[in-house]
Amino acid sequence: MKIAIEAARQGMESNIGGPFGAVVVRNGEVIAVAHNEVLGTNDPTAHAEVVAIRRATAKLGRFDLSDCELYSTCEPCRAPDVIPPRPMV
Numbered sequence: 001m002k003i004a005i006e007a008a009r010q011g012m013e014s015n016i017g018g019p020f021g022a023v024v025v026r027n028g029e030v031i032a033v034a035h036n037e038v039l040g041t042n043d044p045t046a047h048a049e050v051v052a053i054r055r056a057t058a059k060l061g062r063f064d065l066s067d068c069e070l071y072s073t074c075e076p077c078r079a080p081d082v083i084p085p086r087p088m089v
Contacts, residue, residue: 001071003033008048008073011035022048022072024056024065031068032056048072 001023008021017036024032034051038044049072057063 003030004071004073007033007035011037011048014040016040017046017048020048020072020074022052022070024052024068024070026068031059
């Protein structure tokens with residue numbers, strides 16, 4: 001979560017997006033880190049969690065991230081069947 005918070009901070013400081021960050025983790029390894037990029041890209045789908053999911057799928061070379069966990073600084077936008085929801089800790 002600390003990594004997601006730092007990503008959110010970087011996005012805000014660079015005026016690329018709102019105060020949101022996300023991290024995709026698999027087996028304890030960070031696969032992708034992202035912050036909100038809506039303002040910088042003019043893409044309303046560039047939420048932090050969506051960007052992190054896109055980066056993770058590119059890095060892993062597959063669309064199925066069911067063995068991954070998504071950490072987000074805010075309630076994530078629901079991407080059905082990509083990463084199943086996990087209980088908040």
